[in-house]
Amino acid sequence: xxxxxxxxxxxxxxxxxxxxxxxxxxxxxxxxxxxxxxxxxxxxxxxxxxxxxxxxxxxxxxxxxxxxxxxxxxxxxxxxxxxxxxxxxxxxxxxxxxxxxxxxxxxxxxxxxxxxxxxxxxxxxxxxxxxxxxxxxxxxxxxxxxxxxxxxxxxxxxxxxxxxxxxxxxxxxxxxxxxxxxxxxxxxxxxxxxxxxxxxxxxxxxxxxxxxxxxxxxxxxxxxxxxxxxxxxxxxxxxxxxxxxxxxxxxxxxxxxxxxxxxxxxxxxxxxxxxxxxxxxxxxxxxxxxxxxxxxxxxxxxxxxxxxxxxxxxxxxxxxxxx
Numbered sequence: 001x002x003x004x005x006x007x008x009x010x011x012x013x014x015x016x017x018x019x020x021x022x023x024x025x026x027x028x029x030x031x032x033x034x035x036x037x038x039x040x041x042x043x044x045x046x047x048x049x050x051x052x053x054x055x056x057x058x059x060x061x062x063x064x065x066x067x068x069x070x071x072x073x074x075x076x077x078x079x080x081x082x083x084x085x086x087x088x089x090x091x092x093x094x095x096x097x098x099x100x101x102x103x104x105x106x107x108x109x110x111x112x113x114x115x116x117x118x119x120x121x122x123x124x125x126x127x128x129x130x131x132x133x134x135x136x137x138x139x140x141x142x143x144x145x146x147x148x149x150x151x152x153x154x155x156x157x158x159x160x161x162x163x164x165x166x167x168x169x170x171x172x173x174x175x176x177x178x179x180x181x182x183x184x185x186x187x188x189x190x191x192x193x194x195x196x197x198x199x200x201x202x203x204x205x206x207x208x209x210x211x212x213x214x215x216x217x218x219x220x221x222x223x224x225x226x227x228x229x230x231x232x233x234x235x236x237x238x239x240x241x242x243x244x245x246x247x248x249x250x251x252x253x254x255x256x257x258x259x260x261x262x263x264x265x266x267x268x269x270x271x272x273x274x275x276x277x278x279x280x281x282x283x284x285x286x287x288x289x290x291x292x293x294x295x296x297x298x299x300x301x302x303x304x305x306x307x308x309x310x311x312x313x314x315x316x317x318x319x320x321x322x323x
Contacts, residue, residue: 026104033078034082035075038071044073045073048121052238055074055075061301062301073109113136131256131259142265142281146273150250171209172210191204214298220303264291264312266311269295269296
């Protein structure tokens with residue numbers, strides 16, 4: 001046991017040192033934003049989910065698997081990871097702001113063309129960038145990506161609700177009574193200042209019930225990994241994006257249909273977003289290929305990592321020389 005603890009400490013320190021050495025920054029107006037850079041070759045921008053998810057596990061697994069093919073740019077999006085400490089409001093958290101950050105980063109780095117790999121919200125953001133800057137994108141790798149139209153946005157919430165038992169729903173309602181008087185901003189501050197307070201503990205358990213609906217096999221939910229993800233995640237940004245998508249009737253499907261960009265679409269058969277989300281992506285992206293992983297929910301890299309990486313590496317090897 002002591003050896004395992006020592007090994008874990010060494011691994012964490014090694015990761016911290018290596019990520020620190022590769023951490024870079026750029027400015028968008030008054031905001032200082034960050035990214036990490038690994039490997040050699042054409043640029044691949046890796047976009048985490050959420051929005052608000054820190055680009056840690058499993059994104060570093062993806063970097064390790066692809067850095068011999070690409071220069072992997074692990075983006076710390078505004079409001080997440082090392083770019084977390086920015087004002088969070090309706091002016092800073094907009095879809096177009098995230099897209100402009102990527103375009104500014106491309107210019108700062110001097111990349112003429114980029115590939116984008118996005119998971120969940122990251123895939124949504126990758127499609128948005130490609131729709132707005134089609135001349136600068138040479139490949140899209142979309143992993144359980146969000147729907148490119150507001151018309152399917154509520155399918156996700158309907159599916160999640162339908163997967164919960166009456167006992168789970170009752171538990172979530174009771175937990176919400178404890179933390180419900182706090183805003184996302186207050187809860188996010190509390191989990192840092194007083195992580196064991198009753199409101200934070202209730203919020204953490206509430207989100208855990210929420211996360212369980214992402215999985216086909218709920219036994220795959222790792223409590224230690226979840227605990228880390230909970231404290232790293234910035235939940236403040238999500239309501240702003242949800243509101244924007246619904247109120248503006250966000251829909252980029254017509255723009256995506258005009259693209260001549262190859263795309264990989266991967267999703268789990270039991271993803272809570274619903275297969276209509278991925279059919280719409282396939283229908284919109286004419287040069288796409290689709291892979292469905294059976295007995296798998298939204299968290300592909302937790303439930304079926306071997307099959308996922310086989311699909312990913314096969315696609316990369318086949319398409320690297322086609323650009």
